[in-house]
Amino acid sequence: MKRPLDPFPGDDASAFALENVADGVFAVDRDFIVRYFNLAAGEIARVDPADAVGRTCREVFGVTNCRSVCVLRQCMEEARPIANRIVTLKRAGCPNVPVCVSVAPIWATGGMVIGGVQVFRDLSGGGFVSRLAGLQPLDDFGTCDPHLSEIVRMLPQIAQSDSTVLLLGESGTGKEVFARAIHKLSQRSSGPFVAVNCGALPEQLMESELFGYKSGAFTDARRDKPGRFALADSGTLLLDEIGDLPYAMQAKILRALQERSYEPLGGVETLPADVRVIAATNRDLGRMVAEGTFRQDLYYRLNVVVIRIPPLRERPGDVPLLVERVLGRCRMALTKHISSVSPEAMERLMAHDYPGNIRELENIIEYAAILCQGQVIEPCHLPEDLRGAAGGCGVRSGRTMAEVRFLAAREAVERHGGNRNAACRELEISKDTLRRILGRRDADA
Structure with missing residues (x-):
């Protein structure tokens, strides 16, 4: 050289x-x-x-x-x-x-x-990922955090077993991303991945949603309907927010895990449950067991392989990498050429506690990308509680993303005297996108 x-x-x-x-x-x-x-x-x-x-x-x-x-x-x-x-x-x-x-x-x-x-x-994490046999699902976990890196290192071994996995972590930490990675790395990867949010299902419909029902099981059951266990056959079933399961339903889930079988609602035939179950929760199941709101036997059945995903505030070094990944998606979605985040803005992002974890960071960067009219995100583009003394950018906080998009689009049109083509060039979006932003907001009004 x-x-x-x-x-x-x-x-x-x-x-x-x-x-x-x-x-x-x-x-x-x-x-x-x-x-x-x-x-x-x-x-x-x-x-x-x-x-x-x-x-x-x-x-x-x-x-x-x-x-x-x-x-x-x-x-x-x-x-x-x-x-x-x-x-x-x-x-x-x-x-x-x-x-x-x-x-x-x-x-x-x-x-x-x-x-x-x-x-x-x-910051791509490619060197670390490539050492793990080039398994693509692990690309989602580029990280410099030692604890999370160790979890990622163990994922291939965890995936190859058929044991139940319990994912613990606060809301927004990416538990479903981990569950999907385990599925993709497992021998069941060719089968379906089915996710069900236990906290979003009405209690009276939960049994039929999970196990299905037979024709005639109740008034409106005119034909058989498969449940989530049947839909996940030969694949993986994610029971998200399992801590929200009603106590009576916990016994039915326990039986399905222990005997690897279940009975549809209104049925008399026992069906095999050929699924790998991954459970996830942001609640303290151990405390719930002590309080009597979660079955101890189900807790021990789930507590085979436990993965605790650290919150973002415990790994601030990962913020720059996550910011770049979200910016990459924003560049494509907004057709903007935002090249970077200024050191001052990055300092504020890394100092934030992120009670909403990765989901909150994604919303913050999307908000900033919408407001940014140049190529570098500055502190004034961040939500008000992160700006410090940087001042505002003409859009007050407390608005939804749809409202921020609408205000930015409307102000651009007004600046150009109603010339929508000029507004599109400034915002670096297509005419169809501008029409959709303005039209959707007007329709919601």
Whole structure:
């Protein structure tokens, strides 16, 4: 590899250290010509380091709008370091990847900025996932949290057994995502995955919904109807919010788990229950057993393999990765080109407690993406309780997402004197999308 004379010293110790770190490191001069590009940078960006040195970073990374989005350019022009900016690294012929970028200017002896150095870290979790036999379902769990990483590491072994799994975690932590991953990694992956929210089923309909019924079982039962156990045959059944099951129904679930069979409502024939059951709850089942509201025998039947999913407030280091993933979905849904989140906004996001966990974070980023008219989400785009002293962006909080979309669309149309084509260009949405946003809100009024 070519070695620059500056800004890095050419001694063997420095070269060895830079070539053996996991983070990508590269340096440019004042003309943005790459003077150094380490091996990790080449691996993350899918670029040969030898080919990168001597070319502009714009050519190396294939960026067309670097003046407006380049963190390295901003740091050199403002002569100040910038830390922990989350951006998307575009890679020709390969999937794009979220990276955490930190940059700093390089100074000459006289105090002049003569270049800049950038360090970037792959946030996709791909390296960890690829070590697990390339199993795609695990891609959903890119994380830097040690506890969650250990859970993910064990998922393939847990999935290969047919034991009942109990997922514990607060609302919004992604329990169903884990359940789907276990199903996809199991020998039942070719079978159906059926999820039922026990807390959403009316008590009088619960037995027929879970076990089905036979024709004539009650007045309106004109034909047989399969229940969720039958629909999940040879696959996986997720009993979400199992802590909300009525006490009488708990005995029927216990029998189905113990004997692997059940009887439809109004039936006399026992049917086999060839399903793998995964239960999930945000409640303390142990305490419910002590209080007498949850059957002890069912609790022990469920308590075979227990997975506790930590809340987001216990793993703030995962927030930047989750933010980038939500932004990726927002870019497609809103057809916006939001490139990153500013360090100030990210600091507020990482300091938040997230009582609603990942679901709350997703709503926050969607809200910010709707308000953001540029390419970087700033603190003023966040909901009011996260803005701090940043002030507002013209839309007050407390509104639903539909109301925020409607207000943003209506204000854009008004700014352009009723010209909807111009409003669409500003919002970077199609005319059909604008018509749908305005029409749906008017219909709800």
